[in-house]
Structures are given as C-alpha cells and as structure tokens.
Amino acid sequence: MGGYILRRALLVIPVVWGAITLLFLAFFVVPGDPVEVMGGDRGVAPEIRANIEAKFGLDQPLVVQYGRFWNRLAHGDLGESYRSGRDVNDILATTAPNSLRLAFWAIVIQILIGIGAGLISAVKRYSFVDALTTVSTTMLLAIPAFVMGYILIYMLGVYTFQHDFPSWLKFPVQGIGPDRWLGPIPLGGQWRFLLMPALTLASVQTALVARMARSSMLEVMRADYMRTAAAGGLSRKTIYLKHGLKNAMIPVVTLLGLSVAEMIGAAVLTETVFNWPGIGSSIATAITFLDAPIVLGLSLVLVLTYVLINLAVDLSYAFFDPRIRYGGESA
Amino acid sequence: MRRSGRRWPVAVVLSLALVAAACGGSDDETSSGQQGDDGRPVVGGALVDYYNFAAGDVPHIDPNRAEDIEGSQISLLLFDGLADYDYKTGDLKPAVAESWSSNADASVWTFKLKNNVKWTDGSTVLPSDFKYSWERLASKQLASIAAFHITDTLRIKGAAAVAAGTATELSGLKADDANFTLTVELEAPLGFAPAVTAHAALSPVPKKVVSALADSARWEEGIMVSNGPFKLAEPRKAEQYVKLVRNEAYYGGIHGHQAYLDSLEFRMSKDNDSAWAAFESGQGQTGRIPAARYADAKARYAGRNTADVSTNGIYYYVFNNKDAVVGGPANLKLRQAMSLAIDRDRIARDIYGGSRRAATGIAMPGIPGFKQGLAQYASRDVNRARQLVTEWEGSTGKTAASLPAIKLNFPLGAGHSEIAAIIQANLQEIGVKSELDAREARTYFGQMRQGQGQFLRAGYIADYNVYDNQLFALLHSSQVGGAGSNHAQYQSAKFDGLIDQARRAADPGRANQLYQEAEGVAMNEDTVFVPIVWYSGTIAWSDQVHNVVQGALQYVNYEDLWIGSR
Numbered sequence: 015m016g017g018y019i020l021r022r023a024l025l026v027i028p029v030v031w032g033a034i035t036l037l038f039l040a041f042f043v044v045p046g047d048p049v050e051v052m053g054g055d056r057g058v059a060p061e062i063r064a065n066i067e068a069k070f071g072l073d074q075p076l077v078v079q080y081g082r083f084w085n086r087l088a089h090g091d092l093g094e095s096y097r098s099g100r101d102v103n104d105i106l107a108t109t110a111p112n113s114l115r116l117a118f119w120a121i122v123i124q125i126l127i128g129i130g131a132g133l134i135s136a137v138k139r140y141s142f143v144d145a146l147t148t149v150s151t152t153m154l155l156a157i158p159a160f161v162m163g164y165i166l167i168y169m170l171g172v173y174t175f176q177h178d179f180p181s182w183l184k185f186p187v188q189g190i191g192p193d194r195w196l197g198p199i200p201l202g203g204q205w206r207f208l209l210m211p212a213l214t215l216a217s218v219q220t221a222l223v224a225r226m227a228r229s230s231m232l233e234v235m236r237a238d239y240m241r242t243a244a245a246g247g248l249s250r251k252t253i254y255l256k257h258g259l260k261n262a263m264i265p266v267v268t269l270l271g272l273s274v275a276e277m278i279g280a281a282v283l284t285e286t287v288f289n290w291p292g293i294g295s296s297i298a299t300a301i302t303f304l305d306a307p308i309v310l311g312l313s314l315v316l317v318l319t320y321v322l323i324n325l326a327v328d329l330s331y332a333f334f335d336p337r338i339r340y341g342g343e344s345a
Numbered sequence: 346m347r348r349s350g351r352r353w354p355v356a357v358v359l360s361l362a363l364v365a366a367a368c369g370g371s372d373d374e375t376s377s378g379q380q381g382d383d384g385r386p387v388v389g390g391a392l393v394d395y396y397n398f399a400a401g402d403v404p405h406i407d408p409n410r411a412e413d414i415e416g417s418q419i420s421l422l423l424f425d426g427l428a429d430y431d432y433k434t435g436d437l438k439p440a441v442a443e444s445w446s447s448n449a450d451a452s453v454w455t456f457k458l459k460n461n462v463k464w465t466d467g468s469t470v471l472p473s474d475f476k477y478s479w480e481r482l483a484s485k486q487l488a489s490i491a492a493f494h495i496t497d498t499l500r501i502k503g504a505a506a507v508a509a510g511t512a513t514e515l516s517g518l519k520a521d522d523a524n525f526t527l528t529v530e531l532e533a534p535l536g537f538a539p540a541v542t543a544h545a546a547l548s549p550v551p552k553k554v555v556s557a558l559a560d561s562a563r564w565e566e567g568i569m570v571s572n573g574p575f576k577l578a579e580p581r582k583a584e585q586y587v588k589l590v591r592n593e594a595y596y597g598g599i600h601g602h603q604a605y606l607d608s609l610e611f612r613m614s615k616d617n618d619s620a621w622a623a624f625e626s627g628q629g630q631t632g633r634i635p636a637a638r639y640a641d642a643k644a645r646y647a648g649r650n651t652a653d654v655s656t657n658g659i660y661y662y663v664f665n666n667k668d669a670v671v672g673g674p675a676n677l678k679l680r681q682a683m684s685l686a687i688d689r690d691r692i693a694r695d696i697y698g699g700s701r702r703a704a705t706g707i708a709m710p711g712i713p714g715f716k717q718g719l720a721q722y723a724s725r726d727v728n729r730a731r732q733l734v735t736e737w738e739g740s741t742g743k744t745a746a747s748l749p750a751i752k753l754n755f756p757l758g759a760g761h762s763e764i765a766a767i768i769q770a771n772l773q774e775i776g777v778k779s780e781l782d783a784r785e786a787r788t789y790f791g792q793m794r795q796g797q798g799q800f801l802r803a804g805y806i807a808d809y810n811v812y813d814n815q816l817f818a819l820l821h822s823s824q825v826g827g828a829g830s831n832h833a834q835y836q837s838a839k840f841d842g843l844i845d846q847a848r849r850a851a852d853p854g855r856a857n858q859l860y861q862e863a864e865g866v867a868m869n870e871d872t873v874f875v876p877i878v879w880y881s882g883t884i885a886w887s888d889q890v891h892n893v894v895q896g897a898l899q900y901v902n903y904e905d906l907w908i909g910s911r
Contacts, residue, residue, distance in 0.1 A: 289616070
C-alpha cells in the first residue's frame with residue numbers, strides 16, 4: 015500500500031507540470047493582450063504600455079517568462095495580478111476557504127439527501143417515496159444549477175421581501191455575509207448566506223447521487239450474500255446498513271469524489287449568481303481580463319486538489335471492499 | 346426496546362422553532378437615521394449600495410490608479426481635488442482650490458489652495474501633495490493606466506520624461522507650500538485644464554505617508570489617509586465590499602457640509618441581475634437597473650431612478666474615412682444617406698428597452714455648450730436618404746446596387762450584433778447592401794486603430810464634462826492610430842484648427858462656440874460620425890433614500906444624499 019501511495023504521489027509532478035505548461039502556452043496563443051484589455055475601449059499610449067510591460071516582465075521572451083514563473087513558484091510565490099497588482103497568494107488565501115466551505119456543505123447535502131433518498135428509494139421500491147425521488151431527481155437534473163439559483167433568489171429573497179413575509183423566511187441573496195466561521199461551521203447568522211448557494215451547487219449532483227445510490231443499492235440487494243444474511247436471521251436494518259450499504263457505496267464514492275473537485279473549482283455559475291467570492295469565479299474573471307498570474311496560480315492549486323482527491327477516492331475503495339488491495343498485496 | 350417513533354415530529358417542530366427564534370432579523374437590515382419627513386437632510390444612517398459595483402469588482406481605488414468609473418467613484422468620495430462638479434447643475438466649482446487663473450493663452454494655470462483642508466491623519470493638504478500625486482500618476486514605477494491625464498490630456502511640461510523614467514519631477518509643476526499655490530505649465534494651451542483636475546486621478550495624495558511606503562502600489566490595500574467627505578472604515582475587502590464612514594474632519598467641499606451618512610458600504614456583485622435582486626430583496630438601498638428590466642423598474646421605482654438623466658456616454662458608428670467605398674469627399678452624400686436611414690429610436694426602444702436615448706450629435710445634453718439640432722443628418726428621414734443616394738449615384742457614376750456589401754464592424758457580445766442587424770435592415774431600405782462583421786472583442790479596437798474597419802461601432806464615456814472631450818478624443822487627427830480613439834481615421838485641417846483654437850480660448854463661451862463649429866464640420870460637412878444612442882442614468886433607490894443625483898459623468902452624489910423615512 016505504501017509503495018502504491020508513493021507511486022501515485024510521484025505522478026502528481028508530471029500531471030501538474032503538463033497542465034500548467036499547457037495553460038501558460040494558451041495565454042500566448044489566445045488573441046488579445048492583457049495591456050490592451052486593461053485599457054478597455056481606450057487605447058494605451060506606448061510609454062504607458064512600456065511601463066506596464068516592464069513591470070510585469072511582459073516584454074520578455076516566452077521562455078524567460080516561463081522560467082521566471084517556475085522560479086517564483088519554487089519560492090512559493092504565485093505572482094501578482096496584472097490587473098490589480100494583488101498577490102495571487104493573497105487571492106488564494108481569501109478565495110480557497112470560501113470555495114472549500116461551500117463545497118463542503120454541498121457535499122454534505124449530497125450525502126445526506128442524495129444517498130439518503132437513493133437508499134430509501136431502493137429499499138421502498140415502487141412506493142410513493144420511490145416515485146417522488148424519481149420525479150424530483152429528474153427535475154433537478156433538467157434544471158441548470160444557475161437557473162435553480164435564480165429561482166431560489168426570487169422565491170426566498172425578492173418575493174418574501176416584497177410580500178412582507180416573516181423575517182426568518184427572507185434570505186439574503188448576495189455575498190458571503192458576516193464571514194463568521196469555525197472551520198466549515200457557520201456561526202451566528204452565517205448559515206443564512208450559505209443555504210441558497212449550497213443548495214444550488216448541490217442540486218444537480220444530489221440528483222445524480224440519489225440515482226446512483228438507488229441503482230447501486232438495488233444491485234447489491236439482489237446479491238447472494240444479502241439473501242444469506244436474511245436467511246441467517248439478521249434484521250433488515252443490519253442487512254441494509256452493515257452489509258448492503260458499504261458495497262453499494264463504491265460507485266457513489268467515485269461520483270462524490272469527482273464532484274468535490276468540480277465543486278471547488280467549477281462552481282463559477284453559483285459563485286457568480288450569489289457573489290460567493292470563491293476560486294472558480296476568480297479564475298473566470300481573470301480569464302476575461304487575460305490576467306495570467308491569477309489563472310495559472312489558482313489553476314495550479316485546483317489541479318493539485320483534483321489529483322489528491324482522486325488518490326483519496328481510490329484509496330477509499332479498500333475501506334469499502336476489503337478484497338481490494340494495492341501495491342501487489344493479495345486479498 | 347420501545348420505539349421512539351412518536352417523539353420525532355415534536356423534536357422536528359421544536360428544532361424549527363428554535364431555528365426560527367435564532368434567525369431573528371436579517372443580517373442586512375440597514376439602519377436609518379432620524380425621521381426626515383420635512384425634506385430636511387437627516388444626519389446619520391448607513392447605506393448599503395448595490396449600484397456602483399453591480400458588474401464586478403474593480404482593480405483599483407487608489408486615485409492614481411483607478412481607471413474606471415466605479416473605482417473613480419470611490420476615489421472621489423475619499424479624495425477631493427482642486428475642483429469638483431456639482432452633479433445637479435453640471436457646474437465646475439473650486440474644491441480644495443480657492444480659485445484659479447491662467448495666462449492669456451491658457452498654457453500656464455495658477456491654483457490658489459485653501460489652507461484649511463486636512464488629511465484624516467490631521468495634517469494639512471499642501472500643494473506639494475498635489476505635485477507628488479501627479480508625478481506619481483505619471484511615473485514609470487507606478488505604470489498607471491490613468492497616466493494619460495497628465496501625459497496626454499494636460500501635457501504638463503516634463504511629463505514625457507517622468508513617464509519614461511528619466512526624471513522624477515514634472516518640470517512644469519511648481520508647488521509653493523508657504524503660499525498655498527500650485528503652478529502648472531503645459532506643453533500646449535488648454536482652456537479646460539481646471540475641469541481635468543476634477544478627475545479622481547488628479548486628487549492629491551498624502552506625500553509624507555505614501556512616499557514612506559516601501560511599495561506605494563500597495564497603499565490601497567490598507568486604510569488610505571484621505572481628505573474627502575468619507576474615509577475608509579477598514580481595508581477594502583476585494584470581491585466583497587468597500588466600507589466608508591463619514592470623515593468628521595472634512596472641510597465641507599463644494600456643498601459646504603460634511604456627509605450626512607454615517608457609513609456607506611459598497612457591495613460587489615459579479616452579475617448585474619444578481620445585484621438587482623439583492624436591491625429588490627431589501628439587502629441594499631440602491632441598485633443598478635438591468636437593461637431588460639428598465640420599463641418595470643421605472644414604474645416600480647417611479648421618482649426614485651435616474652433613467653431620464655442624460656449621462657456623457659455615446660454609442661456610435663464611424664466611417665473609415667480612408668476606405669474607398671465609404672470614405673473621402675466623393676462619398677459624402679452616401680454617408681449622409683446612411684446616417685439618415687438609421688432608426689435610432691427603434692434601437693433605443695427595442696435593444697435597450699428605453700434605457701438609452703436616440704443620439705442626435707456627438708456632444709450629449711448636459712455638456713456645457715451642447716446645442717440641440719446641430720447635426721443635420723442624425724435623425725431618421727428615409728425619403729431624404731433615398732434622395733441623397735440618387736444624388737451620390739449621379740455625382741460618382743456608381744450605383745448603390747453595384748457597391749460591394751459594406752461591412753458593419755462590431756465586437757462580439759453586449760447586444761452589438763442586434764444593433765448591427767437593425768442598421769443593416771435600415772440600409773436595405775435605401776438600397777445599400779451591408780454585411781455583419783463580428784470580431785473578437787479583445788482585439789477589436791486594436792484592429793480598428795489599424796484602419797481595418799469600414800463602418801465600425803465604438804462607444805465613449807467622457808472623462809471630463811467638457812465639449813472638447815469627445816471631439817478631440819474621437820476625431821482630432823492626432824488621435825489616429827497609436828493609442829488614439831479616432832477610428833474614423835479622420836484628418837481634417839479645418840476641424841483640427843477649430844479644436845486647437847477652442848483649446849486656447851480662456852473664455853468658455855467662446856470655446857464652446859468653436860467646438861460647435863467643429864462638431865458641425867464633422868457631422869455635416871464631412872459626416873464621418875454617426876451617433877446612435879446616448880447613455881442614461883441607471884440607478885434606482887429605495888424610499889428611504891433622498892436627494893440622489895447622478896451627474897453627467899455617471900457619478901452619484903453619495904456625500905450629499907441622506908436616509909430618512911418618508
């Protein structure tokens with residue numbers, strides 16, 4: 015197992031290098047230049063352009079800029095935004111916790127509601143609960159997440175305010191609020207700012223998880239060992255939770271693992287709609303302005319996160335299925 | 346073991362009740378000041394604004410670095426410059442300056458400063474603070490996009506050397522702290538120089554504070570020492586908010602009083618629709634009306650919006666004067682016909698939902714010197730347009746049918762293709778063929794500066810509320826190519842001469858007469874410029890807010906509005 019982990023860890027290096035190099039090159043290929051973008055519709059006078067290019071090293075050849083980028087990275091410096099001059103390290107320090115918190119609660123919703131609904135639906139197949147789960151997951155899959163976001167905003171923010179609903183039904187529709195947390199736990203009224211973005215972000219994936227959990231559980235329920243356990247006199251609760259659940263979770267865990275990485279980095283639409291200051295929206299804005307240091311710096315962190323989460327997901331299979339071993343060990 | 350099934354509904358209900366009790370009021374309830382039903386200003390209260398940053402955060406609020414309206418709005422609230430605009434009347438008034446005067450040809454300006462203006466650290470604002478600020482603005486080290494105010498507009502002597510990094514001081518700028526006098530020597534006469542000093546970029550900065558910083562570019566990441574009606578309550582929270590509080594040491598500015606609001610929080614959104622939803626849900630007291638919601642917003646917030654306020658922005662098309670098909674004196678009547686054919690009212694109504702108005706000239710209403718009806722070919726008249734096409738055919742021997750399709754150039758996005766489609770249909774009515782030529786937005790203006798356009802779209806928002814701004818920037822021959830905005834490649838000795846003469850005129854009335862003549866040349870004698878729509882105000886506010894004024898340059902008078910119950 016240790017050897018397997020080491021080999022997977024070493025693979026991170028070429029993956030990260032390849033992804034970042036491709037992105038770096040992309041900024042030289044896409045049309046437009048960041049100095050021109052800074053000027054907007056107004057042109058940038060040659061002497062001002064020269065000053066900006068000198069400041070950020072944009073007047074250097076590609077190879078020199080590439081080398082300087084990795085040299086800074088080796089010293090833990092992700093660079094400075096072309097547009098604002100802010101340190102990318104500071105931007106990361108601000109946005110990463112916001113994205114992680116939002117992703118955390120979106121995952122919690124997926125686990126509790128998605129897995130819960132899927133399992134209940136499988137156990138009570140063809141019942142009203144099963145039908146309700148099928149219909150609601152279909153709806154959630156059909157409605158794009160950002161549309162869901164706007165629906166929640168208008169229902170729980172605008173409509174409740176304009177029709178004088180009780181204050182506890184009026185939710186803030188924008189921003190991160192007082193920003194009071196204990197790790198991922200919202201303190202005080204912080205949860206009111208978190209609820210709608212988390213529901214929005216989790217909506218489509220929750221439906222997918224519910225569907226996957228249902229079909230996976232149904233398959234497990236047909237297995238011989240489940241009938242053996244029932245014949246042995248075990249209670250239904252023990253059979254489903256102790257024997258069935260763990261085996262049904264392998265494909266669900268894969269799905270959850272992929273969605274974690276996606277939620278941290280690709281929650282652009284949710285972050286935009288709710289103005290949640292996270293990594294995804296920062297990258298999206300930076301791309302618009304050809305602000306390469308932000309895109310490269312934050313993407314580097316996302317690639318690392320994705321690779322590590324994938325490794326964790328792979329290793330978790332051994333927990334769910336003891337027959338799975340790594341590194342040449344036999345079961 | 347007994348099942349506890351009957352207890353769980355009670356537990357759920359109790360939990361919900363506890364949650365409801367904990368929720369209490371919204372975190373965003375904003376406080377109002379005292380009752381103000383008699384119309385008198387109310388001192389106090391906190392305003393949460395979702396207007397200024399409705400479309401995203403800005404890179405800078407440092408006055409020497411802010412290059413956009415939103416960032417400059419913050420700078421204008423934190424810093425007072427030599428002059429300031431009264432947004433209600435459009436008049437330029439002395440602010441930190443007590444008065445100013447110039448020599449005969451407006452190439453040397455002398456500003457006499459007030460001696461009672463204080464920084465928030467208690468020290469006095471001195472002429473040397475202005476000198477330091479303007480040199481910092483132009484400096485190679487700061488590399489500010491806004492440096493053009495010094496190097497291109499004012500053209501203070503020595504600016505080129507400072508920008509090139511071969512000098513640290515502007516040789517044409519003299520600060521006499523003992524006599525509170527600032528003398529500005531320009532490379533060329535400029536009659537409206539005081540108007541330029543009203544721009545946020547030319548605000549003073551505290552020399553003692555900023556010069557002591559290891560990296561002055563980081564100054565805006567902390568709490569900037571300032572001299573305006575508001576000061577920073579805390580360091581700006583990028584992508585989230587900027588919070589200001591009243592500056593109790595403020596000298597009063599052009600309004601003669603301190604700000605009424607206790608605090609002013611500008612919240613940022615990444616999306617105008619979301620910002621509008623935040624305003625409509627009561628999370629803030631001001632919002633920016635989305636174009637698609639204009640009619641609804643005007644009705645819902647009747648009397649509490651600036652939708653009918655003209656602001657100094659224009660959406661226009663220009664002919665590439667060097668193009669063989671549409672440019673030059675031979676094709677004048679063709680250009681006049683095309684301009685007459687365009688249905689500007691339909692564009693304003695159908696594309697902008699009434700949020701913009703049909704433009705009939707280069708200068709907008711609200712600019713001193715604006716003259717209604719100056720342009721003869723900027724209002725739709727299809728019959729006259731057809732007649733002009735016939736006359737053009739007669740004089741050139743060409744026919745409209747034989748012309749290759751004229752390219753309508755525009756950048757992708759923001760509704761430009763819909764507008765181009767209307768123009769195309771309008772041109773079809775007079776027998777002129779055209780084709781839509783959409784280009785990548787980021788490279789569009791670079792290509793147009795190189796003369797790649799034929800009949801091309803552009804837009805302009807004025808920096809100063811002066812007649813010169815649009816005319817010089819968009820049509821003077823010195824603005825062709827390079828970093829200029831003369832996409833028409835227009836080079837007219839007559840036009841240039843009138844502009845240069847107007848710039849030398851120390852009397853604003855005489856200057857405006859000359860600018861009107863110049864506009865007449867460009868719009869009527871040469872018809873290179875085709876105005877489409879003028880911008881309008883876009884702010885709406887809740888019934889708690891009073892005395893909101895949006896000026897011609899789109900800034901809002903946050904220092905002069907108050908909160909109270911109606």
